[in-house]
Amino acid sequence: MMGERSDARRIITGFSNPTVKALRALREKKHRKAAGKFLAEGLRLLTDARESGHIPETLVLSDKRDPHPLLSELERAVEASGGEIIETSPDILAKITGKDNPQAVAGVFAEFDTSLAALDRTSADIWLVAQALRDPGNLGTMLRTADAIGAGGVILIDDCADPFSVETVRASMGAIFTRRVARAEWADFEQWLRAGEGQLVAASLRDAQPYRSAPYAAPCFVMVGNESRGLPEEYELACDLRVTMPMKGRADSLNAAVAAAVLGYEVLAALDSGSA
Amino acid sequence: MMGERSDARRIITGFSNPTVKALRALREKKHRKAAGKFLAEGLRLLTDARESGHIPETLVLSDKRDPHPLLSELERAVEASGGEIIETSPDILAKITGKDNPQAVAGVFAEFDTSLAALDRTSADIWLVAQALRDPGNLGTMLRTADAIGAGGVILIDDCADPFSVETVRASMGAIFTRRVARAEWADFEQWLRAGEGQLVAASLRDAQPYRSAPYAAPCFVMVGNESRGLPEEYELACDLRVTMPMKGRADSLNAAVAAAVLGYEVLAALDSGSA
Structure with a gap:
C-alpha cells in the first residue's frame, strides 16, 4: 500500500507551471477565498499541524531538502490521506512562499470553519477577541499568545486581517x-456571547x-481593538x-497584540489562583 | 527674526532632486549610518519628538497639508533652531517615506548617542534589554512598551535591528x-552592568x-533573546x-516583544507594591 510512492508524486521544474501559479496565488486573499485553501511553511509548523489533526492536501518539498524523520512522517501522513506531493527547486519554493530563503517544505490546507456556531465556549477558560485588527503580524502573535495562555482561540470582529x-x-x-478562529460581525458576536456564559x-x-x-471570571473574553x-x-x-x-x-x-498578552496573562493568573 | 520664513523654505517638485534622493536613502541602514541621520513621519510622532526636546534638522511638508496648530508649532521650532523646511508633493513624500498614503509631514533627525556610557541607570527602575532582536517591528514595540511601563529605555545587545x-x-x-536606546556587545554590557547596581x-x-x-529589584534589567x-x-x-x-x-x-511586555508589567507591579 505504501510502495507506490512515485505515483502520488509530481516533479515540477518550471516557474510558469500552472500549479506553481496556483500555489503562489494563495498569497493573495481573493485567491485564498476562491480556492478555500491556504499555505503554511516549515517542518515545525507542518508538524504542529499534523499532530493537531491537520494534514495538508498538497505537500511541496524542496529537491534540496535534508532527510528528517518528521519530514518522513509528514510525507506518510499526506500519502495516507490521499494528498499530493510535489517536488520542486528551492527557487520555485521561494517564488511560492515569497521568502528569499524558503523553508524546505510547504503545505496547502483547506481553510477551517470560522463560524461562531462551531465554537465550544466551554472548551477553554479564556478567549481572545480582536476588533478590526488590521496587521497580520499582530493577529498571528495573538494566536501564538492564545496557545501560550491556553485560550481557546481568537474571535475576529468586524473587518480584521x-x-x-x-x-x-x-x-x-x-x-x-x-x-x-472565528469571524463575526459585532451584532452577531454580541448575540452569541449573551446566549451563554461569558464575561467580556x-x-x-x-x-x-x-x-x-x-x-x-471564566469563560473570559478578552477584547482588544483596532491598532x-x-x-x-x-x-x-x-x-x-x-x-x-x-x-x-x-x-x-x-x-494591540501586547495589550492582549498582558491582559491575557493577568486573566490566566487570576483564574488559576481562584481555582487553586 | 521670525519674519523671513520664505528664506528658510525650499519647494521641491522633482523626483530626481538630489535632496529627495538623499532623504529617500535614509530608509537604508548604510545611508543612515553614513549620514548619522534618520527619518520619522507624522505630526503626532514629530510632536512627541518636539515635546521631548528633539527638533528635526529638516522638516518635509506636503503642499496638500491641512493647517494644524501643532504643525505650526513644529514649523516655528524648526525655524527657531535653524533647521530647513521643505515643501513638496504627496507623491514625493510617498517616495521618501515608502508609504502609499504618506503622512503630511516627515522630519530628519540626527541619530542619538547610543553608548552605554550615556545611560543613567538610576533614572528608571526598569530597563528592557534585547539580544540579537532582528525584527524592527518587535524593537519598535519594545520601545513603545518601555514608554508605557516607565522603563528608561531599551539596551540592544549584539546584532540587533x-x-x-x-x-x-x-x-x-x-x-x-x-x-x-543603547547598543553594546555582551561583554561590554556585562562589565557596565556589574560596575553598578542592577538585577538582570x-x-x-x-x-x-x-x-x-x-x-x-530595581533597577531591574529585563532581557529577551533572538526571535x-x-x-x-x-x-x-x-x-x-x-x-x-x-x-x-x-x-x-x-x-519576543510580547515576552518583554508581560514580564515588564509584572516587574512594574512588583516594584510598585514593594514601594507602596
Missing part, C-alpha cells in the same frame, strides 16, 4: 492549527478598574468589565 | 524620542522560578534571576 494569510500563519508559529473584558480608559485586581482607533465606544460599553493598565509615559495605548 | 529604521521608529509610536532578569526554562512571585534562537545559555546563566511564564499550549515561547 485574514487569519489564513502567509504572514499571520507564520507569526502564529503553528497556533493557527491548534487554536480556534476590555482595556479601557472609560470607568475602568485596575487590571491587577479585577474580578475576572489606530482602539475599540468603538459602543463595544467598550457592552463589556462586563473594563480594566486599565498603567501607562507611565507619553503614550496612552499599547500595541 | 536598527533602532533608527523607519519601521522601528513607526512601531515605537514616538517612544524612540522619549526613551533611551530573563525568561528561561533553565532553573527558573515562577514569574508571578519572583523577587524583582528564533532565544538567549544564548551563557547569557541566561549570567542572569541574577531566571523566571518562567506559563506555557499551556504546544509552543514553548512567546513573541
Whole structure:
C-alpha cells in the first residue's frame, strides 16, 4: 500500500507551471477565498499541524531538502490521506512562499470553519477577541499568545486581517492549527456571547478598574481593538468589565497584540489562583 | 527674526532632486549610518519628538497639508533652531517615506548617542534589554512598551535591528524620542552592568522560578533573546534571576516583544507594591 510512492508524486521544474501559479496565488486573499485553501511553511509548523489533526492536501518539498524523520512522517501522513506531493527547486519554493530563503517544505490546507456556531465556549477558560485588527503580524502573535495562555482561540470582529494569510500563519508559529478562529460581525458576536456564559473584558480608559485586581471570571473574553482607533465606544460599553493598565509615559495605548498578552496573562493568573 | 520664513523654505517638485534622493536613502541602514541621520513621519510622532526636546534638522511638508496648530508649532521650532523646511508633493513624500498614503509631514533627525556610557541607570527602575532582536517591528514595540511601563529605555545587545529604521521608529509610536536606546556587545554590557547596581532578569526554562512571585529589584534589567534562537545559555546563566511564564499550549515561547511586555508589567507591579 505504501510502495507506490512515485505515483502520488509530481516533479515540477518550471516557474510558469500552472500549479506553481496556483500555489503562489494563495498569497493573495481573493485567491485564498476562491480556492478555500491556504499555505503554511516549515517542518515545525507542518508538524504542529499534523499532530493537531491537520494534514495538508498538497505537500511541496524542496529537491534540496535534508532527510528528517518528521519530514518522513509528514510525507506518510499526506500519502495516507490521499494528498499530493510535489517536488520542486528551492527557487520555485521561494517564488511560492515569497521568502528569499524558503523553508524546505510547504503545505496547502483547506481553510477551517470560522463560524461562531462551531465554537465550544466551554472548551477553554479564556478567549481572545480582536476588533478590526488590521496587521497580520499582530493577529498571528495573538494566536501564538492564545496557545501560550491556553485560550481557546481568537474571535475576529468586524473587518480584521485574514487569519489564513502567509504572514499571520507564520507569526502564529503553528497556533493557527491548534487554536480556534472565528469571524463575526459585532451584532452577531454580541448575540452569541449573551446566549451563554461569558464575561467580556476590555482595556479601557472609560470607568475602568485596575487590571491587577479585577474580578475576572471564566469563560473570559478578552477584547482588544483596532491598532489606530482602539475599540468603538459602543463595544467598550457592552463589556462586563473594563480594566486599565498603567501607562507611565507619553503614550496612552499599547500595541494591540501586547495589550492582549498582558491582559491575557493577568486573566490566566487570576483564574488559576481562584481555582487553586 | 521670525519674519523671513520664505528664506528658510525650499519647494521641491522633482523626483530626481538630489535632496529627495538623499532623504529617500535614509530608509537604508548604510545611508543612515553614513549620514548619522534618520527619518520619522507624522505630526503626532514629530510632536512627541518636539515635546521631548528633539527638533528635526529638516522638516518635509506636503503642499496638500491641512493647517494644524501643532504643525505650526513644529514649523516655528524648526525655524527657531535653524533647521530647513521643505515643501513638496504627496507623491514625493510617498517616495521618501515608502508609504502609499504618506503622512503630511516627515522630519530628519540626527541619530542619538547610543553608548552605554550615556545611560543613567538610576533614572528608571526598569530597563528592557534585547539580544540579537532582528525584527524592527518587535524593537519598535519594545520601545513603545518601555514608554508605557516607565522603563528608561531599551539596551540592544549584539546584532540587533536598527533602532533608527523607519519601521522601528513607526512601531515605537514616538517612544524612540522619549526613551533611551543603547547598543553594546555582551561583554561590554556585562562589565557596565556589574560596575553598578542592577538585577538582570530573563525568561528561561533553565532553573527558573515562577514569574508571578519572583523577587524583582530595581533597577531591574529585563532581557529577551533572538526571535528564533532565544538567549544564548551563557547569557541566561549570567542572569541574577531566571523566571518562567506559563506555557499551556504546544509552543514553548512567546513573541519576543510580547515576552518583554508581560514580564515588564509584572516587574512594574512588583516594584510598585514593594514601594507602596
